Amino acid sequence: MQTQLTKNKKTQRKFFLEQRRALCTSDREMYSKQIIQKVINSAQYQKSTVCFLFAAMKDEVQTKELILDALRAGKRVCLPYITDKKNGLMEATEISSFDELIVGAYGILSVNENNLRFVNPQDIDFILVPGVGFDKRGYRLGMGGGFYDRYLPKAINAYLTAVIYNCQLADTVVIDEYDAKVDAIFTEKESIIL
Numbered sequence: 666m667q668t669q670l671t672k673n674k675k676t677q678r679k680f681f682l683e684q685r686r687a688l689c690t691s692d693r694e695m696y697s698k699q700i701i702q703k704v705i706n707s708a709q710y711q712k713s714t715v716c717f718l719f720a721a722m723k724d725e726v727q728t729k730e731l732i733l734d735a736l737r738a739g740k741r742v743c744l745p746y747i748t749d750k751k752n753g754l755m756e757a758t759e760i761s762s763f764d765e766l767i768v769g770a771y772g773i774l775s776v777n778e779n780n781l782r783f784v785n786p787q788d789i790d791f792i793l794v795p796g797v798g799f800d801k802r803g804y805r806l807g808m809g810g811g812f813y814d815r816y817l818p819k820a821i822n823a824y825l826t827a828v829i830y831n832c833q834l835a836d837t838v839v840i841d842e843y844d845a846k847v848d849a850i851f852t853e854k855e856s857i858i859l
């Protein structure tokens with residue numbers, strides 16, 4: 666049975682996805698550059714040594730430049746690898762180069778299954794968190810798989826930074842008791858440090 670909460674999340678998710686989809690390609694590119702530059706300039710990213718980033722889907726803030734920057738800076742860089750789609754489980758797997766990535770689950774660039782090097786969640790000091798919507802308290806609405814909801818509580822030493830377009834920022838999003846809060850949100854317009 667679907668709870669009222671699940672229905673509310675679905676409605677809100679649909680709204681944010683439509684807002685995001687409505688952005689034109691040139692705005693998306695310009696905003697992505699501005700947002701990623703804010704991350705690169707942030708002290709928490711600069712001092713990080715093991716960062717868990719994500720390879721973006723088409724409509725999301727584009728993250729390739731950040732992944733390249735982190736590799737160039739000599740940081741250890743990991744990306745999500747879905748280990749159990751049904752149960753909403755993923756791991757952070759280390760990469761050495763952007764070129765090693767292949768199209769994986771949900772059409773997202775990921776590491777080949779023969780190349781997995783899982784990283785202990787407690788060793789991660791910086792996580793770039795994707796999302797469909799965030800509110801100004803730092804709460805997140807994701808794609809609905811529960812992957813980050815289940816992963817983030819394990820990454821007890823990580824500073825959580827969200828990157829979204831400003832149209833994905835709301836006063837409040839619908840939350841569950843297990844929804845984690847991020848520590849910072851960067852949009853092309855705002856930098857929210859919580």
Ligand SMILES: Nc1nc2c(c(=O)[nH]1)N(C=O)[C@@H](CNc1ccc(C(=O)N[C@@H](CCC(=O)O)C(=O)O)cc1)CN2
Pocket residue numbers: 719720721722724725745755771773795796807808809810811812813
């Ligand atoms: N870039 C990125 N990587 C990520 C996430 C994310 O939000 N963004 N995830 C965060 O948890 C996990 C993947 N979670 C996902 C959960 C559901 C769908 C999904 O329903 N996709 C639709 C297409 C939606 C669209 O194109 O907008 C589908 O496959 O039909 C995709 C990813 C791990 N990797």
Ligand SMILES: Nc1ncnc2c1ncn2[C@@H]1O[C@H](COP(=O)(O)OP(=O)(O)OP(=O)(O)O)[C@@H](O)[C@H]1O
Pocket residue numbers: 674753805806807808809810811812813814815841843
């Ligand atoms: N920590 C958890 N323990 C058990 N179930 C969970 C947990 N987190 C999420 N779930 C379940 O996973 C499903 C998806 O949750 P939710 O809609 O909050 O995902 P999301 O944060 O939008 O997704 P994602 O993290 O993949 O972007 C829900 O059925 C929820 O009950």
